[in-house]
Amino acid sequence: MTTNDQNAKNESHKTCTGAGPGTITVFFLVGVVASMIFGWIVFPELLYSKKHQPIDYNHRVHLDVVSNGCQSCHFFYEDGSFSGVPNLANCRECHEEVQGESKEELKLVEQYVRKNREIPWLVYSRQPDCVFFSHAAHVKKIDLECKTCHGPIGQSTHSRVYEENRITKVSRDIWGKNIAGIKKNSWDRMKMDDCAECHAEMAGKKDACFVCHK
Amino acid sequence: MFEILKEEKTMKIDRRAFLSLGLGAAAGTAITPLPWKLIDDSSIWTQNWPWTPVPPVGKVTNVNSVCTLCPGGCGITVRKSGDRAIKIEGRDDHPINKGGICLLGLSGLQLLYGPTRIQTPLKRVGDRGENKFKPISWTEALTIFHNSLKQMRDDKKSHELACILGNHSDSTSALFQRFCQSYGTPNVFQMPSAQDISAEGLKRMQGDESSIAYDLENADYILSFGAALMDGWGSPGKMFQIHGARKSALKPSQARMVHIDSRMSNTAAKADSWFTVKPGTEAVLALAMAQFIIHEHRYNHDFARKYIQGLDDFKALIDKSYTPEKAASITGLDSEIIRFLAKDFSKAKRPVALFGRGNLENAGSVAEFMAIHALNALVGNINEKGGVWAKPEISLQNWKPAELDGIAIEGLNQKPLDPDSKTFSNRPHRMIDAIRKSKESPVSCLMVYGANPVYQLSNQEAVQKALASIPMIVSFSSFMDETTILSDLILPDHFYLEKLSDTRTPPGIQKPIVSLQKPVVKPVYDTCHSGDVIIRMAKKLGGAVANAFSWTDFEGCLKNHLGQYWKTLNQKGFVDDASYKPVRRFSTSSRKFEFISNSKQKITFEPVPIDGDTAKFPLLLISCDSIRLVANGAPTPPFMIKTLDDTVLKGNDVLVEINSRTAKIMGLRHNDVASLSTPHGSARVRVNVHEGIMENVVAIPRGLGHTAYDDYLSGKGVNYMSLIKPVEDSLTGQDVAWGIRARLSKA
Secondary structure, rough: OOOHHHHHHHHHHHHHOOOOHHHHHHHHHHHHHHHHHHHHHHHHHHHEEOOOOOOOOOHHHHHHHHOOHHHHHHOEEOOEOOOOOOOHHHHHHHOOOOOOOHHHHHHHHHHHHHOOOOOOOOOOOOOOOOOOOOHHHHHHOOOOOOHHOOOOOOHHHOOOOHHHHEEOEEHHHHOOOOOOOOOOOHHHHOHHHHHHHHHHHOOOOOHHHHHOOO | HHHHHHOOOOOOHHHHHHHHHHHHHHHHHHHHHHHHHHHHHHHHHHOOOOOOOOOOOOOEEEEEEEOOOOOOEEEEEEEEEEEEEEEEEEOOOOOOOOOOOOOOHOHHHHHHOOOOOOOEEEEEOOOOOOOOOEEEOOHHHHHHHHHHHHHHHHHHHHHHEEEEEEEOOOOHHHHHHHHHHHHHOOOOOOOOOOOHHHHHHHHHHHHOOOEEEOHHOOEEEEEEOEEEOOOOOOOOHHHHHHHHHOOEEEOOOEEEEEEEEEEEHHHHOOOEEEOOOOOOOHHHHHHOOOOOOOOOOOEEEEEEEHEEOOHHHHHHHHHHHHHHHHHHHHHHHHHHHHHHHHHHHOOOOOEEEOOOOOOOOOOOOHHHHHHHHHHHOOOOOOOOOOOOOOOOOOOOOOOOOOOOOHHHHHHHHHHHOOOOOOOOOOOOOHHHHHHHHHHOOOEEEEEEEEEOOOHHHHHHHHHHHHHHHOOOEOOOOOEEOOOOHHHOOOOOEEEEHHHEEEEOOOEEEOOOOOEOOOOOOOOOOOOOOHHHHHHHHHHHOOHHHHOOOOOOOOHHHHHHHHHHHHHHHHOEEEEEEOOOOOOOOOOOOOOOOOOOOOOOOOOOOOOOOOOOOOOOOOOEEEEEOOOOOOOOOOOOOOOHHHHHOOEEEEEOEEEEEEEEEHHHHHOOOOOOEEEEEEEEEEEEEEEEEEOOEOOEEEEEEEEOOOOOOOOOOOOOOOHHHHHHOOOOOOOOOHHHHHHHHEEEEEE
């Protein structure tokens, strides 16, 4: 009698067994794969919003016609401050009237020049507020090339999409397109460590905090 | 793995499965960038929280102007990001401050963009003092004002208009005076200051028409009779520069500064020597020094022979009553030290005796000025390099004299509320007295511009009652201050950074200068330049009044006044004469310096009498000025309140200074709560017990005790003016109360 009970107990014990090692492994692997897909692919999609520039600007075509390269529109004022992205007055110098046949140029003249409206450009390389950066120190003092930090944008024929981090409101160009922060060119990333690399070379050791964080 | 799966007949999914799913997800997530990216992003997100102040991105520009938060006249340059002003700094090239600036000047932006600004014209809808106002348009506001003004003129009661102005000598104040004149009222009052006293004294002794100035950069011995050189005296920007030069480690100077004060103020701490006299007896010390100097023939004989009148009479007067021995008992300073001071002062090459207690807002008597200035005459340091000069001005274009119509002439001929006033009065307490004496207020409409009389005037009970009986009060203030909260109509002026105006030579400055106050930002709120308001009111009244204001707007009027200097002022911001030198000439009737003018008034040099009997009120309460407090009723910005030590303001209690021996007698220890009473008021205070103040003297900081403005300022400390009453100067009638008797008891 007891053996029957014991058998019954054993059997029920057996049927009461939970998920087997196989199931557990499967679920574990599903977890890993799903989270990796999420972390590497879905997350960057969700994190960054995509915006288009107000006008699809063609750098190459402009570089061909201006006399001074990048500096024709991105220049220094007398007091040493940098003009940054040009304002309407700059574009107006040539585009008071429609010059060519592009739809974008028509947009420029009709929506902005005629209405005297500043173009609300989205700035790819804007750093967060805690950062102090002086173009004069880098361009004038050590003759750094524009493309070292900004990439060969002068060769672009279209404005690429502006991607903005939804949490920090900072442009994706700062962290870099690669979500893991791996970069190939010096212009792929503009985080603190990227500036610090060069600064450390110049200073011989880690440079001081207050150089960029006033 | 599939074998394992095959072995199981059914795939059991339970807690363990989900647990492993979770673990898998965690492990997987850990090898994605997600956690690290989110950590980095959260930290940047916290930097974007809305209370973190960040200026907007915009083009950086600099606009030059002049600071008018005090009469000091420092040149400022304001950095802007786009349309927003973000930093005020001193102008390096301005001759007054040479790049320096005080903490009030630096904090100007807190006031410009702060919450206490009045944003539109307001009309009172609740009871006076309830702070219930309705925003109205400028058209409506000016119509209400115009109707009042017109009514008074129609009823031939133009003299019932009264006006209280601050003591800034700018074109807008001058415009108010011109308006009152052409409108037909003699009742224009200006808040008094030590400049008025020194001007009166200089007129009697030298025949000059301006207040006193000192060539301190070149003096080699500065004897300060309570002048708060480090706490706002004269032009603070200039004083800091001079102090810095004197104390420079790179280029040591031989100039010495000796300070006379009953307490160790900042100035006393920075002086080379500090001596104490009983408050109010400064004149006696000066005379005792003079007595010794004359007696020992230590005075400048050459100067005396050529330029002094009445030396013998003066000598006789002070020989009788003001020898060092007699002065010792009055002042409490040892007679040996008085003699030493006299010797020290008279043997310097370019000694200067400075008049003007505190930051010049509370004046000493004319007699005190004359006693102190007598020392300058004795050493012959008047109109010399490193000496005492009369304050010069750049001469500007006077407006054409206003034509007066019949109503105006009649109004101006009425007896003014202050019987001694000529074109204006610097005795506003007399207006209060006149109103209190009459059954019905002799003032129907009171305009207040650039002043806060409800805070600034003493005998506050009388001030409140007097204002309560005035049917209409119009305030031009930019802030809801104590006077404005009692007004019926508020016509807010632009604040100094939004305004076009001018400043003249600041107090105590010896070289003439005019600075242009330029709008740095567009008006933040719906305010209007008070000069423009007055011009529009005048034009609306028509007739002769309108004719006196023929300019289109205030800018036109200022351009007219600044004449040939308009272009330079707009380009450079100031016009000065760095090579100015005073002329060695006296314009008295004797053409010489006169110790005591030939007036019939008897001059007494005893301390100006103050209220209270010594039995009931054994202590002497005096006020002290600090560079960290705005004391004239204008707002003290939050940045400055934050810099006050625990020994000045603790929580919401002001601390009054007393000597440790005095404290012991009262049974008080440091920080104890006490009740401070005078014959005119009492208040809750705490005590700051230390050795740096004379026994039986209590010192209270000026500038606290506001009941209006905002939480940063209101309800902190006690207003010194609520504890005293005016005491008139025997020669000019100006309020020269220097203190009052008081009692301190443990609360």
